[in-house]
Ligand code: SF4
């Protein structure tokens with residue numbers, strides 16, 4: 001199968017990015033960029049710090065784990081949600097847990113990713129405000145001090161942390177930065193998620209009064225890590241700015257893939273977090289307009305990574321064979337002047353023949369114009385227009 005079409009497609013994608021002409025080149029209106037409270041330079045230095053931690057993830061996680069573990073603190077390394085659930089069942093048994101307090105599950109990606117609500121329901125554990133065990137999301141790990149950053153915590157959240165008998169924290173391997181100096185920058189950048197208002201933050205290290213357990217979960221993030229070109233996607237802090245300006249997500253809605261991950265960065269990571277077969281198409285759900293990069297406070301090169309992801313999928317023969325065949329035939333048809341000057345009905349017939357029945361069922365096929373662009377221009381110049 002020839003890859004020419006995709007290679008030239010990737011080349012033209014790279015040209016679009018190099019062009020830097022921005023949204024206007026795509027006929028899109030310029031939008032006001034949401035304010036980034038933190039100085040741009042500080043935010044970019046923060047990205048470099050995050051990137052360093054991702055590049056040395058094994059060492060950084062080990063450093064954090066060593067600092068955090070102690071008399072009252074225990075770390076569990078979990079490959080996937082099965083590891084988490086097995087461990088939780090043992091904890092429930094050991095502490096005779098009947099009820100758990102969960103923070104707002106819908107606002108937490110890690111809880112939705114794990115399906116924690118369904119696990120608790122199946123384990124017959126009740127949800128209660130004053131549960132026997134407190135669950136928390138750890139938003140960021142600080143490797144130098146072995147501390148956890150928890151955002152959006154009210155005073156009562158702080159009280160719970162220090163007074164409950166058992167705390168359980170959940171985070172993923174990519175939520176780590178080397179130095180605790182970055183906690184405040186992180187807090188400011190995440191204020192967007194709170195409508196621009198300040199995010200309450202707790203930095204937790206250890207409580208004298210209770211035992212704390214921390215789950216550090218991989219759940220396929222090492223698959224993303226394997227691809228050097230895509231690693232930076234793991235430094236995304238999930239502030240949500242890019243989702244709000246992406247024309248694709250504005251059109252298709254917040255969670256179009258039946259998955260908790262959605263948005264420009266999910267276009268890059270989903271095929272590797274899930275399976276390539278199920279999610280290779282999301283690498284193409286992008287017009288490379290660059291709006292996401294304009295608003296990203298840590299200046300992630302999202303378009304470069306999307307094009308690199310397409311390249312990786314191509315090199316791994318992950319592009320659907322039928323799609324390749326169809327696109328290659330369609331390219332021949334569209335680049336033949338003779339065919340394109342032919343009868344309008346014949347052109348439509350040829351086009352429909354090359355589009356899959358699935359595509360035809362779900363998309364409106366636009367009609368060809370009555371006359372070709374050439375003919376129309378000729379007529380206009382003849383009429384002196
Ligand atoms: S993900 Fe693609 S389509 Fe969406 S804003 Fe970024 S460049 Fe544009």
Ligand code: SF4
Pocket residue numbers: 236237238239240241242243264265292295296297298299300
């Ligand atoms: S990629 Fe999007 S969600 Fe991630 S940091 Fe940039 S703007 Fe925020």
